Amino acid sequence: MQALFPLVILLPLLGSALVGLGGFVAPGFRRNESLLGGLATLMVAIPFFIILAAFLTFDGQPLQFSLFSWMQAGDLDIRFSYEFDQLSLVMGMIVTGVGALIHLYSIGYMHGDPGYYKFFAYLNLFIFAMNNLILGDNFAVMFLGWEGVGLCSYLLIGFWYQDMPKAEAAQKAFIANRIGDVAMIIAMIMVFRLVGSLDFSDLNQAVASMPGDQVFWISLLVFIAATGKSAQIPLFVWLPDAMAGPTPVSALIHAATMVTSGIYLVARLNPLFSASPEVMAIIVVVAALTAIVAALIAMAQNDIKKVLAYSTVSQLGFMFMALGAGAYTAAIFHVMTHAFFKACLFLGSGSVIHAMEHMHSVKDPQDIRTMGGLRKYMPATSTTFWISTLAISGIIPLAGFFSKDEILASLFLFDTGFDLYKIVWLVASLTAVLTAVYMTRLTMLTFEGKQRYPEGKHPHESPATMTIPLWILAALAVVGGFLGLPYLIGHGEYHLLNHWLEPVIRNNPAIEANASTGKEVFLILFSTLLAIGAVLFTRNLYRKHDLEADVKVKKAFGGLFGAMQGKFYLDELYQTVFIGPFMMIGKKVLSWFDTNIVDGAVNGSGTVVGSIGEVFRRLQGGLISNYLLLITGGVLVMLSYLIFG
């Protein structure tokens, strides 16, 4: 068993190399789609079963293994070492499990694409990097994965790179991530300087003896890094644009796995964050802002994937709110349930887009205004999409209800009085309502009502390789929540995830202390009523008015709606405040600097050497006698130095 663990890391890498290089050199192999896709899927499915086996036989003792020493310099000894503990097992199952399903789905979705082999090579490489991220037991290996998933994200967003906006979206994602990565590097340097080691366990043990301001800065920097990768304000702008990539990529990377790596990291370093209440407050405020802003934007979008993208940003905000309250388990719980239903939603949207694309008559296959009534033709897709919509809206007893309720409860129970966390709780509740509204709107406009696309040809349901993952994910979205039954039932006795993660995660004890049956009942009733009310209200609104309901929504929001449609003009703001001036400085100042100073220095050194040579080449008179004279003189000088020097 232990001997199989390296395969978890190595198989996806091997798969990437086989599919990528094999497809590159062998055109016959490149065209064999089922072999390529099957191989790549297997390379993710096997690690999933290994992790599953490790999970089932886990005895509470973290399983460690080390591949080889990466670098050694002085005190720094970085090993390629990995650790399977409770947290990484959960994350590993999500990543490889959802990953395998999405690989399977992609076999059908990417059918006929000229870059088929490249797609699966990148996807496998992503799984490799993600496994490094979540299984690595030190910052360096984690950072390797962190950068690796960023790279794969870049490659896959710009997968259709001949399309300029898509290539630009890829660059945007990469640059936004880089900003966070810089913070990460600084944090790593500070950790090494302070602790003398990059191992997570060493850092978590050293937190108690670390000076407070250092704890503050390190945790703040790690959080800034997380805002880049996990799309929080101010760096979330890349994620909606990242939808330019193929839909399975959006499902895997930009919904289920990569964007949750920031949450994983904060949870992994929970002793560090718990030691810095200021950073926790910053996190909770940033997360609440992100959640509500993204939810508002999602209300006003008409692109099916854009809505889901902003929904993802909003849900990530939920997870960070949980982290900010110290409810790390709740965050991981929501990561898990979100992975199920959001992956299902994205894959469902992919299925819809796939169907719309094949009709050719539709101008924009992603615009929900040209859909409608698809349930008739795509029963599997619409049923799973409905299940996931209800799950994300927090309808009892689907998965989203339990995780979201736990987050709301931990925010409410953070302390007893009315303060920052109560405001955040209100914002979160409002966001939850908005979530239910925009998701119901999306589903209603896509699958119900009149069909708004041209008559004649009608869309078809997707093949089985695409619907099977949908059904599996939908099923998980139904039952996934039971892993974390609320405190109300048996006083947390049946919160399986909580028990499981207990050895590695210390949640904020205040939450449990403040809990009481009355409060719990109130909270559950409150959020359930909000969710059900929002879903029913929206459903009836759109059922009655169909597309016209958007006008009513617009009226209801008034002046705010323009801002929502314009994504709160954040892109424009960044353009004028950062990118514009930067480009101007680049064009005016730096280009002058480049042509005059840099080129001047380079050319100047050449000219100097040239003119020195011009003088000294006179010595090369070609007369051997003169050379001999100089040699003799040189010997004499050296002799004189040896004798008298």
Added chain:
Amino acid sequence: MEAATTIQTILFWAFTVLGLAGAVGLIFNRNPVYAALSLVLNFFSIAGLYLSLGAEFLAAIQILVYAGAIMVLFLFVIMLLNLQEEHGVLKFDARRGLAFILGLGFVAEMMFVAKSFQAFPAGSNFVYGKVEPIGRALMTDYLFPFEMISVVLLAALIGAILVARRHTHQEG
């Protein structure tokens, strides 16, 4: 070590005078043939100096190889090329002046370096001048260089043929 004998003293001074005369003749003779003959004189003198040091075998070799073979080759080439006399050999110019100054400086400095050898007499019971010890040394301790030097000779032979050969048109 026994001190130098009278004969050794006489040999030394006689051959020193002759040898230096040959050297001076070499560098100041405008006619290459005369210069070559001066060098032959010098080589003979050096052979004599070897003798005065008790290096009989090497003295013989010096005469055979240098004076006999090498200098004959030189003279042969000089005559083959039918060279003109070189003009201005005795003319004084800056380079010549500098060359003499450098030469003098070199001698002065090296004599200064070597002055500690004043105390050592040139011995007369030099064993390794005789044929037998040299032969033994060559066949035992110095066998490998001895074999290698034959390869050098072979390489020189082939190289000389290659360099001096008249290039024919066939090889294009």
Added chain:
Amino acid sequence: MDLLTPTVYSYLTVALVMFALGTIGVITRRNGIVVFMCIELMLNAVNLALITFSNMWNDPAGSMLVFFVMVVAAAEAVVGLAIIIALFRNQQDIDINQVNIFKW
């Protein structure tokens, strides 16, 4: 020990003077063959110093080295004269100051 009796130093001085004369010849003469002969003179001067030391220590190393120098000198003379012949064939002259193809 009177002044005339040769010591190691006397022999070394002779070798040095010969070496310096050879050097001067190499620098001043223009005729390629004469320059070459001057180099032979320098080699001989060194040989004389080597044999002097060999005598002084009663050691075969110096003598052996002289032996090898002589062989190498013979080889060198052969190759050098071949080069001079090739040079003469190309330039109709062996004045080394005319051979300035090394010039900048």
